[in-house]
Amino acid sequence: MKVFKFGGASVNSIERIQNVAAIIKEYSSDELMIIISAMGKTTNALEKVVEAFFAGDKENALQLFDGIKKQHTTTAKYLLVTHFNACIEQLNSFFTEVEWLLHDKPVREFDYYYDQVVCVGELLSTCIVSYYLNEMKVANKWIDVRDIIRTDDNFRDATIDWTYTAQRVNESIVPLFAANKIIITQGFIGATDENESTTLGREGSDFTAAIFANLLNAESQTIWKDVEAVMSADPKQFPDAEIIHELSFDEVIEMAYYGAQIIHPKTIKPLQNKGIPLHVKSFIDPSLPGTVIYKKQPKHLPPIIIIKQNQALLHLHSQDFSFVGEKPMSRLYEFFAHNKIRPNLIQTGAISLQVCLDDKSDKIDHLAAEASNIFDVQVEKGLSLLTIRHYTETLLDEMTTGKEIVLKQQDRQTVQVLYKN
Structure with a gap:
């Protein structure tokens, strides 16, 4: 049994959906668990619906949602x-699910409404793809992933209840494969x-697909x-970026x-735990x-270049x-957790760090x-x-020549350089 995941770009037009169906048809002799994202920019459009609703602008929210319906x-x-x-x-049943909420007034936190509305994007896309596959004589079974994946109520970043979800997979998904080669469901969403x-x-x-694979x-x-x-760098920034055909999980x-x-x-973690290889392939040219990506450690990888723009540096002095010891450092990590911040680089000294x-002004x-x-x-x-x-030192010199370096950190495999724009 294979797990396929198709992202929003793969279903963002009629031609792309037809292309996805052609790919699935090529593998229709296999058992396939297929995860599909919302179409194109649908998630962004649904976010605007939530923002309008939460701001009390019901009419605008309904108008924006009407555009998504059409x-x-x-x-x-x-x-x-x-x-x-x-x-x-x-589709109308999913539309009604959202419209019923939009006719109400917000009485809970924004993230709750975000999840109730945004989740419909995946439901709509999978519904259409499933019916189109049936139209093309590719039999499949559509399921609502909210009936399978159980989470806590940390809306917008929910944590999986693995025990309950595993039980639901065994009770509901495994038996379906006795009568169906292909099952279609949604990514990104679950339910409390x-x-x-x-x-x-x-x-x-991607995570949903890995849960089912595991x-x-x-x-x-x-x-x-x-x-x-997977490329060695962003080809938009580095036209000579190399294709990497093999990578390890690590x-x-x-x-x-x-x-x-x-x-x-x-x-990666659910796949790594069971040694399940992950393939990254082109839906444009399958x-x-x-x-x-697997457990094996490929040798002779090319230099892999990553540039993060819009960075800020906090200078912290005792x-x-x-000395900046254990107590202030533990307090600092509490601050990170409280503000949901992951530092990109930390450099410590005796009395400073x-x-x-990422330069997100409110969090900083x-x-x-x-x-x-x-x-x-x-x-x-x-x-x-x-x-x-x-x-390589040659590449490092080439990439940093003429730049005003603020901070540098390196070991045998990785070098990081923070510089002024």
């Missing part, structure tokens, strides 16, 4: 003939024990993207940690080999010139205010962070 109805109209009426009936919709945070659809003991997971494979986690827009570490962060202001209780704090902005894995 887009999906039109897509179904162009794709479907014999299955059109059944599809529209199911009170049947309130939740979302799983960044790269949630619990179904899949032979592999494939993420279908609009790129040829290397991908390192790359993601340093900011590469690749696979989120939370997606014949290309792509990248495989107020009484005492420097912390590089809160962190600086809290840290000022135990440190003298200065903030420096307008910086970029260069990270090179498997660097």
